Amino acid sequence: MKKSLVFAMAMALGVSATAFAANPFSDLPAGHWAYGAVAKLAAAGVVDGYPDGTFKGDKTMTRYEMAQIVAKALAKGAIGADDKLVSEFADELDNLGVRVAKLEKNADNVKITGNIRQSYDRTTGDFGKSDAAVLRSRLWFTGEVNDNWHYVGMLQNQQNWIGKNESGDSETTFQRAFLTGNIGVVNLKAGRDNNTYAEGNVWDHRTDAISASVKSGATYFNAAYGKLANKDGVNTDKSAGDKYFVGTIGGDLGNLNLEANYMKLDDTLGTNSDKGNTWVKGDNKIWTAAANYKAGDFKIGAMYLKGDNDYVDEKNGEDDGWVATLAYKGASAAKPGSWGLYGKYYDQGGATYLKHTMNGHYDMFGVDGFKGYMVGGNLTLAKNMVAAVEWYDLKDKGSTDNHAKTLWSQMVVTF
Structure with missing residues (x-):
């Protein structure tokens, strides 16, 4: 998937760029257009960044990496089970095994x-x-x-x-x-x-x-x-x-x-x-x-x-x-x-x-x-x-x- 982390998460997850939250990543300047979106996702636990404190938002991501983000967004309630992203990445989510099984309870008991x-x-x-x-x-x-x-x-x-x-x-x-x-x-x-x-x-x-x-x-x-x-x-x-x-x-x-x-x-x-x-x-x-x-x-x-x-x-x-x-x-x-x-x-x-x-x-x-x-x-x-x-x-x-x-x-x- 030829999309950067910043673009994919901010646009696909529909998180407002003006959301107010503290930015935990050293390589994401306050003036960046997605500053607020990434900060909000980090505060919700959807993204973690790297151990050195960077976000590496310009890195090209794979479908599997995007599926991991969708899985976390489901677990945190950032998106619903009926979201288009869940259908798009259904096979990748299924391959995540235990994590997806745990997410099913959010959709239906x-x-x-x-x-x-x-x-x-x-x-x-x-x-x-x-x-x-x-x-x-x-x-x-x-x-x-x-x-x-x-x-x-x-x-x-x-x-x-x-x-x-x-x-x-x-x-x-x-x-x-x-x-x-x-x-x-x-x-x-x-x-x-x-x-x-x-x-x-x-x-x-x-x-x-x-x-x-x-x-x-x-x-x-x-x-x-x-x-x-x-x-x-x-x-x-x-x-x-x-x-x-x-x-x-x-x-x-x-x-x-x-x-x-x-x-x-x-x-x-x-x-x-x-x-x-x-x-x-x-x-x-x-x-x-x-x-x-x-x-x-x-x-x-x-x-x-x-x-x-x-x-x-x-x-x-x-x-x-x-x-x-x-x-x-x-x-x-x-x-x-x-x-x-x-x-x-x-x-x-x-x-x-x-x-x-x-x-x-x-x-x-x-x-x-x-x-x-x-x-x-x-x-x-x-x-x-x-x-x-x-x-x-x-x-x-x-x-x-x-x-x-x-x-x-x-x-x-x-x-």
Whole structure:
């Protein structure tokens, strides 16, 4: 931006040059046309100058420098959130991260965001053929309680075009409601939210819980206690389990991340394919150990899982497993044209998972669990518009050797 600091601030911020204030800068003479404007901005804390007491007002400024000034002007109330400068420098303000997040409270105590996802799922194999097309809309409400605490809620509408309900009838539910904040160095969250444990290889779904996390240098500790929510798609009126506890310890060693999890689950709900997919319950304990290494644009990961499920043990099902991951780059909603490729190989016994993060149909198999692979890719078509396609080939680890092959795709628009 080929403008000097003096001209840009005095004109763009609309501060009167005749404003009366003491001038703190040695290189801005009292006779300068912008003397009063700069003095007023300095008194309001919008500009600080340099450590040697100079202002350097003839220096050419960048867009980022101007965005920093706009951010300070917002914080000090010199301009409003609806000012044209805020729109002009929206991307730069967003890149300022925490500072901009703190400024949002000056515009509104409640922020509304959302996304729309159209997904399509086609599964073939030994279980027959099935199709599903779902349009899902989500609205997020974030309300400021005080400087440390926020309330978050989420309203979801889902329309099933193919599959369970081809009429296009919609269902609207209030699915998230929790408080998040901190007490000292401890970050806390309490209420209903979607929680992911062990990278989603054990659980990726809603819980009613209270969780705490602490970070010390490169090491972090997490713990959560609560109750598991229901499973989507099957027996939605039944809880996936009763009380649960999870503890996590992890840390970074350069580009290497190491993490271990312990999860105790009471009265978990699962299927027994030997009895026509009837529902059974059993307590479970799951331990996981994972390592992920980032090398440039590549990410390589591996996880070992060990379960101890009452029902699976009784049926002599598989109680351990492993997952390997390979990813290259990745689509970013803020960067049109960005893209990524990824793949996973699964070999998981029935005691090592409850509600998986994947889009393949792992839930068709019995207590022995499943194994197989997935490959996928994503692409940002335009800002805040990301498409993804995934292919799954999974089979039963038991004697049936049944396959379930799934082609899954989605388009997500965020606003």
